[in-house]
Amino acid sequence: MLARSGAALIAALAMIVSYAPASNAAPAAPAAPQMTVVATSSAHSLTLDEVKAMGLEKYVDTSHYKTSPAPTGQITISLPGATTAPAKAVRRPASDGASPQASGCWSNHEYIKYTAALWPHPYIEGYADVTWCGGGTWITYANSTCGGDANWPSYQYESCNIHADYGAGWNVYNVDTHWDLCTDVLLTVGNCVIHKNPEMAYQYNGDGGYLRYINNT
Secondary structure: OHHHHHHHHHHHHHHHHHOOOOOOOOOOOOOOOOEEEEEEEEEEEOOHHHHHHOOOHHHEOOOOOOOOOOOOEEEOOOOOOOOOOOOOOOEOOHHHOOOOOEOEEEEEEEEEEEEEOOOOOOEEEEEEEEEEEEOOOOEEEEEEEEEEEEOOOOOEEEEEEEEEEEOOOEOEEEEEEEEEEEEEEEOOOOEEEEEEOOEEEEEEEOOOOEEEEEEEO
């Protein structure tokens, strides 16, 4: 009888010892999803019809406008934090007289895209659209906008910001774009758990050339 009572007591003590109250520690952050990333751009020369449709006739010599060859881009993939030095910005001298009209206009669609490794391969991307015109040396028109997109409920495009320097009246147009992309949204409350903040910077020239000098993914 005593043996049975002793065994029951030991079993009860074991149950008490094995019980652990819930921890007050914050839950560990979820692991980042496995994703591939592509950072690139797609540039083309504008036709005269495209120039007119965009309202850029005043920046070009329409009587002699010819669709120039596709822009020549030097794409430099930099390590995070590293840069390839862009060309020095030079303002067109006032002694040049009247502002020249462009001999060509170009458009570049920059984008950075994260795609999940598993089917159905959902993605989230940030992009910037740049249009510029030039007469060979000097830029006569420059404009840039940015945005983003996602095709999966737990991915969410948050925001973008462009810092643009120089442009019309200069030899270069620098466009530095930052994005805030969420790759893990808590659907129950809509809060973002994992942010990606990529940055890309391009320099555009008056002859249609361009250089990517920052690429932080």
